Structures are given as C-alpha cells and as structure tokens.
Amino acid sequence: MSGRLTIAGLGPGAEDLVTPEVRAALATATDIVGYIPYVARIAPRPGLTLHPSDNRVELDRSRHALEMAAAGRQVVVVSSGDPGVFAMASAVFEAVEAAPEYLSLDIRVLPGITAMLAAAAAAGAPLGHDFCCINLSDNLKPWELVEHRLRLAAQADFAMAFYNPRSKSRPHQFARALEILRAECGSARLITFARAVTTPEQAIRTVTLGEATPEMADMRTVVLVGNAATKRLGPWVYTPRSAGGVV
Amino acid sequence: MSGRLTIAGLGPGAEDLVTPEVRAALATATDIVGYIPYVARIAPRPGLTLHPSDNRVELDRSRHALEMAAAGRQVVVVSSGDPGVFAMASAVFEAVEAAPEYLSLDIRVLPGITAMLAAAAAAGAPLGHDFCCINLSDNLKPWELVEHRLRLAAQADFAMAFYNPRSKSRPHQFARALEILRAECGSARLITFARAVTTPEQAIRTVTLGEATPEMADMRTVVLVGNAATKRLGPWVYTPRSAGGVV
Numbered sequence: 202m203s204g205r206l207t208i209a210g211l212g213p214g215a216e217d218l219v220t221p222e223v224r225a226a227l228a229t230a231t232d233i234v235g236y237i238p239y240v241a242r243i244a245p246r247p248g249l250t251l252h253p254s255d256n257r258v259e260l261d262r263s264r265h266a267l268e269m270a271a272a273g274r275q276v277v278v279v280s281s282g283d284p285g286v287f288a289m290a291s292a293v294f295e296a297v298e299a300a301p302e303y304l305s306l307d308i309r310v311l312p313g314i315t316a317m318l319a320a321a322a323a324a325g326a327p328l329g330h331d332f333c334c335i336n337l338s339d340n341l342k343p344w345e346l347v348e349h350r351l352r353l354a355a356q357a358d359f360a361m362a363f364y365n366p367r368s369k370s371r372p373h374q375f376a377r378a379l380e381i382l383r384a385e386c387g388s389a390r391l392i393t394f395a396r397a398v399t400t401p402e403q404a405i406r407t408v409t410l411g412e413a414t415p416e417m418a419d420m421r422t423v424v425l426v427g428n429a430a431t432k433r434l435g436p437w438v439y440t441p442r443s444a445g446g447v448v
Numbered sequence: 449m450s451g452r453l454t455i456a457g458l459g460p461g462a463e464d465l466v467t468p469e470v471r472a473a474l475a476t477a478t479d480i481v482g483y484i485p486y487v488a489r490i491a492p493r494p495g496l497t498l499h500p501s502d503n504r505v506e507l508d509r510s511r512h513a514l515e516m517a518a519a520g521r522q523v524v525v526v527s528s529g530d531p532g533v534f535a536m537a538s539a540v541f542e543a544v545e546a547a548p549e550y551l552s553l554d555i556r557v558l559p560g561i562t563a564m565l566a567a568a569a570a571a572g573a574p575l576g577h578d579f580c581c582i583n584l585s586d587n588l589k590p591w592e593l594v595e596h597r598l599r600l601a602a603q604a605d606f607a608m609a610f611y612n613p614r615s616k617s618r619p620h621q622f623a624r625a626l627e628i629l630r631a632e633c634g635s636a637r638l639i640t641f642a643r644a645v646t647t648p649e650q651a652i653r654t655v656t657l658g659e660a661t662p663e664m665a666d667m668r669t670v671v672l673v674g675n676a677a678t679k680r681l682g683p684w685v686y687t688p689r690s691a692g693g694v695v
Binding site for chain 2: 212215216217218219220221222225259283284285286287290291292293294295297298301304308310311312313314315318319321322323325326327328329330331332333334335336341342343345346349350353354356357358359432434435437439440441442443444445446447
C-alpha cells in the first residue's frame, strides 16, 4: 500500500463535531502527527503510532509527516478546528515547497469545524453578514500589520473573528487591539468572548467594547466582534442579514 | 415533550461532512424546514414531515419553523454549509426579534462545514492567513457597499472568499468585482473558482485575476482570492502562514 498524507481538522473540541470523513481517515491511519493536546484526542489502538510534538515546531512536524508518508505510512496530521484556518495545512505546504519531491505524494486536506463558527453558533449568529478572520498573534507577522487590518476591517464594517487573541508572552497587544476597536467602532459595539467552545468548560460572554477588558481573553478564547448592526436578543447575539450603505 | 428549534448546517454537499451532532438532530426531528435542494438531502422516514420552500422566503420559513416548535414539534431548520454564514441562523433570529415571545423556546444552532473551508481544503490552503468572507449578492445590501468592502479587503491584504458571486438576475456585478480586484491587487493575483465542492460535480480551477472571466463563476461557485503571498505549488494553491509589513 502506498503512503498517504492527510491533513485533517478535528473541530473545536466536541467529539460529535468530528466529521465522518475525518473519523474514517483516523480509523485507517498508521501514524498521527500533531500538537500534543490535539494528538491526545486520538484513542490509542494496535497498529497506530501517535507522534505528539510541541507548539511552534510546525515545519519540523510537517517534514516528519512527509517523510513517513514517503516511506509508505498512512499519516494523518491533525489540527484543532479546520486545518486551513491558522493551522497545519499551510505549514505542510511550506514544507512541500522546500522539498518539492514530496509533490508526488498522495496529499489531501479534510476540512473541520473551525472555532469561530462553533463560537458563533453558541452565541447566536454574530457572523451572519460579511466578516473577517484575523490571527492576533504577531508570531508570524509584524504587529503593525495586525493594527492596519483591524482599522481597515472596522472601516469596512466587517464583523470580525480573532484567533489567538492573547498569550502570556504577549499580554499587552490585545489591550491595544481593544483600544483601536473602541476608537474605530465606538464603545457600544458588541464583543463576544467564547472560551473552550464545545468543551465542558465552554463559557460565552458578550459585552460592549466599553466594558471589555484584556483579561476576558486567553489562548483558549475566540473573540467575535459585531458589525454596526449586531444586536443582543435575549441570551443571543446576532447580525442581521441586511445592511445599509457605506458608513 | 416540549418543542425545540434547531438550526443546523448540512455542510457543502458530501454526506460524510455532516457532523454527528447534526445527524443526531435530524434523527429525532419531527419536521425539517428549508430551501428545496437542502431539504431534498434528508431521507424521508415515518414520523418526519419535510417542509421544503423556495429561495428568498427565509423570514416566512423561519416564522413557520418557530410556530411549529412553539406547538411542541422537534423542528430542524436546515442550511447548506454552516447556518451562521449567509444562511438561516440570522433569518431565524430576525423572526424571533419580530415576535419576542419565541425567545422562551428551546433554540440551538449547530455549526457545519461552510463552503469556503471545503473549497479551500480541495484547493490546498488558500485561506491559511488572515482572510475575509463577503456575500457578493446585493439582494440585502447596496452594491456600493460590496465595492467598498472589496477595496478595503484588498488594502488589508486579506485573502478573500466570496459567496453568491453571480446569478442570472445580476450577471454584470461579478465582472465589476473582478475589475476592482485587478485594479487593487494586480493581474498576477491568484483566484480559485470552486464549483459544487464535495459533490460528484466538483470542479476546482485556479487562474490569475488577469485570466479570470465572469463566466467562471455561477451560483454554485465559491470564489477564493489569494493575498499577495499566495502561490501555486504543483496542483495546489496555498497562502503561507507568515507575512511581511504593511504593503
């Protein structure tokens, strides 16, 4: 049997959000590669080798997965959420670009439920109109680019989803992001902090930008910001489908 | 048994992309409500009533679903893709806002694989960096707002996903969108037309903006536009995880 590399999304946490397509790929895998907490979601079984690795070694992990697939293994690289949204798919293609002999491999990408959509569903429908999705970490891009995108996104009146809003190593940037958003969108704009979505620790909290503090987010939080029309409705927050003219 | 309203995403088309969570909701439903082609995906069974309805009657459909849930039925409103992305979740909340007595109902939203993520997975990883998601239809917003958002999204160097790029009733607007993108992003920028993703008719085609023509899209197409760093790699198209400064 020839090797295959599958890059699969496990969804945000709940097992009943793993697609049957991904479940089938996991069932026939010989090797699972990924960040420690995501590999920990895979049940051990005879014939399956788990290869957990630390954060921020995405290229090493990708090379290892490609080597094993080239050697005939059935390798699944697992990401949380969707592999194409701030996850392993781009990292694997970067590794392939650096070693193009791997282009002859059987590679496939299997989508998953990304955190912002699970968070939006838990909150109501805050992304029900045009929106953007920004990784707030400056690990792989300059912080000034994040600020530039926040301003333009606000001027476009996009609803927004933020991944990796805040970490211990960069506690101040999210405070700056909130400042920019307050300046651009006003203090009454709604913001939802969705922590550990679809897990037993799920916590959803919607406040105004005026009430929001940096401590409301951590690395397990996805942050959703409404557009100018986003409103509360009982326990829900939702963005109407229609919009007026250019603000 | 008291009534419940579930707003569920069926994913882009393939049955193995329907989450187990949604499958379980469908299995215990008494009534399925939705646009004709989506309801047609649900297998009939004793005790289940299917309520297909035409396009552009989202509010009527939502009211009908709410009425049945209030009468004690187990109602599932189905959308293609994810219900929170240009689909039924916002429409149901609009109907609840107009009749707030329904706020006491048991309502839940179940996420699904939205078309842009399935399209991105089939193409490689074109949305692997910050991106935005725009509905190109001017059915519910003025066209000038679409143009405004396209320009700002290009200036933010977002990758982009477009839903509803083109229909028979508005054949010229997508040509205008391509003009704006060529002016803002240059003719070499990559654009992917993903038609009928995850169905037997799936067709993925990546060209440059200079080569793109309006006829490459129809209402079954999701269009993905790369950012300045998006590149081809053999049969794949992908966006690197890292980015430089403000362009």
